[in-house]
Amino acid sequence: MDIKEIYESYKDYIDKEIEIEGWIKKHRKQKEIGFIDLSDGTCFKILQIVYDKSTKDFDYIGKIHYGSSIKVKGKIIKSPGKGQEFEMLAKEIELIGDCPLDYPLQPKDHSLEFFREQAYLRPRVTLFQAVFRVRSVLAMAIHEYFQSHGYLYLHAPIFTASDCEGAGEMFQVTTLDLEKVAQTGKVSYEEEFFGKPVGLSVSTQFEAETFAQAFKKVYTFGPTFRADKSHTPYHVAEFWQIEPEVAFCDLEGIMDIAEELVKFVIKYTQEKAKDEMDYLDKQSNGKLLDKLTNVLTSTFKRVPYKDCIEILKKSQKEFEFKPDYGSDISKEHEKYLAEYFKCPFFITMWPKELKAFYMKQMPDGTVAGADLEMPGIGEVFGMSQREEDLEKLVSRMKELDMKIEDYEWYLKLRKYGTCTRSGFGIGFERLIMYITGMENIRDVVAYPRTEKNCEY
Amino acid sequence: MDIKEIYESYKDYIDKEIEIEGWIKKHRKQKEIGFIDLSDGTCFKILQIVYDKSTKDFDYIGKIHYGSSIKVKGKIIKSPGKGQEFEMLAKEIELIGDCPLDYPLQPKDHSLEFFREQAYLRPRVTLFQAVFRVRSVLAMAIHEYFQSHGYLYLHAPIFTASDCEGAGEMFQVTTLDLEKVAQTGKVSYEEEFFGKPVGLSVSTQFEAETFAQAFKKVYTFGPTFRADKSHTPYHVAEFWQIEPEVAFCDLEGIMDIAEELVKFVIKYTQEKAKDEMDYLDKQSNGKLLDKLTNVLTSTFKRVPYKDCIEILKKSQKEFEFKPDYGSDISKEHEKYLAEYFKCPFFITMWPKELKAFYMKQMPDGTVAGADLEMPGIGEVFGMSQREEDLEKLVSRMKELDMKIEDYEWYLKLRKYGTCTRSGFGIGFERLIMYITGMENIRDVVAYPRTEKNCEY
Numbered sequence: 079m080d081i082k083e084i085y086e087s088y089k090d091y092i093d094k095e096i097e098i099e100g101w102i103k104k105h106r107k108q109k110e111i112g113f114i115d116l117s118d119g120t121c122f123k124i125l126q127i128v129y130d131k132s133t134k135d136f137d138y139i140g141k142i143h144y145g146s147s148i149k150v151k152g153k154i155i156k157s158p159g160k161g162q163e164f165e166m167l168a169k170e171i172e173l174i175g176d177c178p179l180d181y182p183l184q185p186k187d188h189s190l191e192f193f194r195e196q197a198y199l200r201p202r203v204t205l206f207q208a209v210f211r212v213r214s215v216l217a218m219a220i221h222e223y224f225q226s227h228g229y230l231y232l233h234a235p236i237f238t239a240s241d242c243e244g245a246g247e248m249f250q251v252t253t254l255d256l257e258k259v260a261q262t263g264k265v266s267y268e269e270e271f272f273g274k275p276v277g278l279s280v281s282t283q284f285e286a287e288t289f290a291q292a293f294k295k296v297y298t299f300g301p302t303f304r305a306d307k308s309h310t311p312y313h314v315a316e317f318w319q320i321e322p323e324v325a326f327c328d329l330e331g332i333m334d335i336a337e338e339l340v341k342f343v344i345k346y347t348q349e350k351a352k353d354e355m356d357y358l359d360k361q362s363n364g365k366l367l368d369k370l371t372n373v374l375t376s377t378f379k380r381v382p383y384k385d386c387i388e389i390l391k392k393s394q395k396e397f398e399f400k401p402d403y404g405s406d407i408s409k410e411h412e413k414y415l416a417e418y419f420k421c422p423f424f425i426t427m428w429p430k431e432l433k434a435f436y437m438k439q440m441p442d443g444t445v446a447g448a449d450l451e452m453p454g455i456g457e458v459f460g461m462s463q464r465e466e467d468l469e470k471l472v473s474r475m476k477e478l479d480m481k482i483e484d485y486e487w488y489l490k491l492r493k494y495g496t497c498t499r500s501g502f503g504i505g506f507e508r509l510i511m512y513i514t515g516m517e518n519i520r521d522v523v524a525y526p527r528t529e530k531n532c533e534y
Numbered sequence: 535m536d537i538k539e540i541y542e543s544y545k546d547y548i549d550k551e552i553e554i555e556g557w558i559k560k561h562r563k564q565k566e567i568g569f570i571d572l573s574d575g576t577c578f579k580i581l582q583i584v585y586d587k588s589t590k591d592f593d594y595i596g597k598i599h600y601g602s603s604i605k606v607k608g609k610i611i612k613s614p615g616k617g618q619e620f621e622m623l624a625k626e627i628e629l630i631g632d633c634p635l636d637y638p639l640q641p642k643d644h645s646l647e648f649f650r651e652q653a654y655l656r657p658r659v660t661l662f663q664a665v666f667r668v669r670s671v672l673a674m675a676i677h678e679y680f681q682s683h684g685y686l687y688l689h690a691p692i693f694t695a696s697d698c699e700g701a702g703e704m705f706q707v708t709t710l711d712l713e714k715v716a717q718t719g720k721v722s723y724e725e726e727f728f729g730k731p732v733g734l735s736v737s738t739q740f741e742a743e744t745f746a747q748a749f750k751k752v753y754t755f756g757p758t759f760r761a762d763k764s765h766t767p768y769h770v771a772e773f774w775q776i777e778p779e780v781a782f783c784d785l786e787g788i789m790d791i792a793e794e795l796v797k798f799v800i801k802y803t804q805e806k807a808k809d810e811m812d813y814l815d816k817q818s819n820g821k822l823l824d825k826l827t828n829v830l831t832s833t834f835k836r837v838p839y840k841d842c843i844e845i846l847k848k849s850q851k852e853f854e855f856k857p858d859y860g861s862d863i864s865k866e867h868e869k870y871l872a873e874y875f876k877c878p879f880f881i882t883m884w885p886k887e888l889k890a891f892y893m894k895q896m897p898d899g900t901v902a903g904a905d906l907e908m909p910g911i912g913e914v915f916g917m918s919q920r921e922e923d924l925e926k927l928v929s930r931m932k933e934l935d936m937k938i939e940d941y942e943w944y945l946k947l948r949k950y951g952t953c954t955r956s957g958f959g960i961g962f963e964r965l966i967m968y969i970t971g972m973e974n975i976r977d978v979v980a981y982p983r984t985e986k987n988c989e990y
Contacts, residue, residue: 099782101951118750118781118782119781120684120751146951147782147952147953175950175951176951177949198744198946199744201744201745206748210686210745214685214687214688217689221677225670225674228538228576229670233757235772235983237771237983238990249707249709250708250712251705251706252708253705253706253761256706256708256715256731257721259712260715260721271763271986273985274988288655288990289657291557293576293663294556295536301689305709315693315727316692316693325575466631491654495601495631495633496603496631497555497630498630524688524691524741525690525741527691527728530728532691532732
């Protein structure tokens with residue numbers, strides 16, 4: 079059975095013989111009695127095991143190492159000590175898997191960098207037990223939100239011969255032997271698996287649009303790949319992305335959905351991973367839950383880009399980049415605005431030059447796009463209403479010297495039963511960082527992939 | 535609002551003015567009255583729209599094409615006709631997006647092959663509305679099962695420098711310019727993003743094992759890639775896979791979980807996608823639900839490999855491949871056994887030569903692995919208890935001439951707190967095919983990727 083089951087209704091197990099397996103998190107033996115903190119990973123809390131002279135092989139048990147896996151037979155009793163309501167009194171403890179003294183995770187302070195190097199062991203560490211459980215619960219929260227609101231979950235393709243947002247950072251896939259290519263001096267595309275160059279998709283938006291025009295409400299949630307060499311705490315080459323796409327929905331509507339989703343997943347995570355969130359909050363000296371509560375109780379403001387520029391100009395603050403209509407909003411500007419509004423806010427209606435070609439064009443030269451900004455982190459994700467008018471879309475693409483013929487089926491969506499549609503794309507890891515308070519993306523990904531780094 | 539909401543409680547909307555948007559699935563206009571079947575994709579059923587001379591622009595509306603998107607204002611009324619309990623009486627119908635007469639999906643019979651060529655439009659087709667909704671619901675069923683049983687959802691890495699089951703079919707990724715490699719005659723690994731050859735993972739089992747040794751119960755659910763050139767209705771190069779891994783669990787335990795999971799997801803799908811499953815059942819002349827009901831009401835048999843060989847030998851049937859201890863169970867054998875047992879069954883305890891190196895070795899030369907066989911399809915997926923003993927594992931790897939040093943961290947799991955653990959891997963598309971009755975994997979994948987085929 080799982081330790082979680084005991085915590086869910088420990089009174090049912092009082093004085094009953096049970097068997098439990100797990101790993102030793104702490105072990106202290108005194109002369110007549112010993113204590114083991116046992117974790118089986120099913121719940122964040124440990125189960126305290128007590129053994130004494132009545133337990134079989136008392137002396138032998140006393141020598142079992144920290145990190146070992148054991149099986150315990152015994153019964154749950156009300157705890158005479160403080161710190162826990164119940165504990166397990168062991169009748170027998172059996173060593174399953176020893177953990178010798180060269181175990182890298184000896185119980186002392188290690189740096190996050192040390193844990194990154196021991197990525198295959200770090201899920202056993204309390205902090206990462208919290209982070210990866212929250213990650214799992216948060217993923218379920220995403221599915222729960224969309225499925226309960228009638229969305230279709232689309233598994234969009236990863237392999238793609240086209241490219242949504244510029245090919246610069248796309249990984250190519252190949253089944254050619256590179257050494258042979260070098261030797262023969264020839265790239266035989268006819269020998270490639272797909273018979274042509276194919277890369278790993280950087281966005282599922284276009285495919286999601288095809289399904290939104292059939293199912294109205296769809297979302298994708300899968301891995302995305304970018305050969306991004308930025309060495310920052312926010313970039314990895316492989317990350318998960320959530321991209322909903324909704325037909326008959328305009329920019330206002332998609333902002334409603336984004337706000338509702340963010341609040342839903344925070345609430346869900348706080349409920350389903352309460353112990354983990356409380357732990358992470360303590361790590362942040364109480365700042366984490368305050369920050370999240372502020373999100374839950376705020377109505378997200380919606381402020382046009384031009385008003386944001388006005389606020390920045392009027393601030394009389396010395397910015398490194400002078401705020402100016404037509405220029406991007408920089409990190410320092412985001413920070414100022416976050417302090418100004420004191421709550422999450424959307425910056426809406428951007429000059430079209432600053433945004434992607436597919437956004438809905440307005441008569442005043444802006445596009446119906448918005449970025450969600452959160453205090454303490456800045457831009458979290460962007461969204462837009464898509465241009466549903468074929469002529470306007472093509473004319474914008476021509477302005478940008480894009481190859482119209484590469485977008486044939488995407489454009490045809492505007493020919494056959496077109497409609498208003500909007501969507502957004504959330505980088506899942508950024509969301510996890512925001513909700514766990516972890517400051518480096520490498521610490522919220524099981525096996526992070528970055529430039530020159532693909533271990534495990 | 536969504537058509538789904540109306541179906542959920544149509545009585546609440548009777549005689550109330552509402553607005554609804556969707557696409558025209560059928561349009562028949564008579565002299566004084568017109569009928570439109572409207573779909574918005576949120577539910578499998580269509581909403582019947584009635585318009586007449588009292589509706590604004592009666593003649594204009596009559597000319598709106600099949601496939602167009604429209605907005606309808608009007609009210610829900612009890613239907614005087616038969617076939618539906620209610621319908622919508624239109625006050626106004628507004629054309630949003632026209633669908634001209636060259637629309638490829640004209641309402642007539644098309645082949646599945648034709649739809650494959652129109653992959654960006656086929657989600658609008660009734661059959662695919664059913665298939666892709668079932669796919670979505672089934673994905674949620676998987677998450678629901680594991681999360682409600684306390685499993686951790688692990689996003690295992692796709693990029694990998696190692697290879698679980700042999701490199702033959704692995705796609706490589708590269709950021710090198712292949713033309714440049716050919717020109718310079720040199721593969722500059724130092725210029726590769728990762729600085730070394732990296733491929734796309736074919737299994738997440740090893741990474742799942744690292745997490746199972748911390749969280750006890752984990753599962754992965756993500757895309758997997760194989761450069762498999764088999765031209766069969768069962769193979770695509772990009773597919774989704776579900777791989778649970780459970781610590782302190784033996785082969786019997788993992789078979790219990792596999793059986794429970796299969797039954798859970800069938801039941802869940804039948805409940806949450808009832809209309810779609812009824813439609814698919816009709817397509818199969820009632821065979822589909824019969825087949826699934828047989829699964830739900832059966833206790834899956836567990837039969838050792840050697841007993842299966844005995845049954846095959848005693849059958850006195852003329853097989854193309856003679857059944858023999860030590861040889862694999864072929865498709866014709868599976869078929870005979872399925873008819874013999876008349877229910878799903880596991881073939882357990884295989885000769886070690888027929889199975890992967892990591893399976894738990896038994897004293898009699900077998901390994902604790904099992905394949906789940908389902909009547910009508912054969913092997914669905916395999917599972918095993920993993921060898922948790924370091925020495926036995928290494929000695930088997932040496933027998934097979936494997937490079938021990940490539941598996942350093944995997945082996946270390948057996949050094950630090952090892953334990954019994956078991957897992958399985960389900961090809962998600964095969965499961966969808968089984969549950970929808972679709973016979974070609976290309977029809978259950980949104981944008982299938984196969985040899986020489988990577989469109990959209």
